[in-house]
Amino acid sequence: MxxxxxxxxxxxxxxxxxxxxxxxxxxxxxxxxxxxxxxxTTSNALEGEFHLDNIVKIYIPSTNGSDPISTDEHNKWVDNAMSHFSIMFGGATSVDGNGAWVDDKGNLIKEKVTIVYSFAQKLNNSKIDDVANYAKQIKEELHQSTVSVEVNGKMYFVE
Known part of the structure; x- marks a missing residue:
């Protein structure tokens, strides 16, 4: 080289x-x-079909304050929420789950929760205000510190 x-x-x-x-x-x-x-862009079988762009959820607690409510009472609250959302948005679905948080003493507090949700085509401030007012009603009557409302993936804690 x-x-x-x-x-x-x-x-x-x-x-x-x-x-x-x-x-x-x-x-x-x-x-x-x-x-x-x-x-x-590729098309799929749902292209051109009617769809709803918004989703609203409310979390129904199973306690009155810190005391559990009966299954029948909880179901009444769920049915009421489903009726309320169906009137507002044209339909509703409920899903049972378990919620949890840690109290001031470090104890894990778990409770049954039911999420009632609706999809909506048009979601304006008036409808959001109605949902927030309904959450405040649940909060007062079930002696909750907050009631959770979710709108399009954002969680709100209604006080």
Missing amino acids: KVIKNKTVLMIITFIFVATFAYLSPMGNAFTKPKLIEAQ
């Missing part, structure tokens, strides 16, 4: 090597504008 003594020739060869590598690099050509690849 022949040693190159001329620094200028060595610099030119290095520049050509780096420029060629940059041009052929999988990261793209550094000397030209990158090409934009447009997303291709």
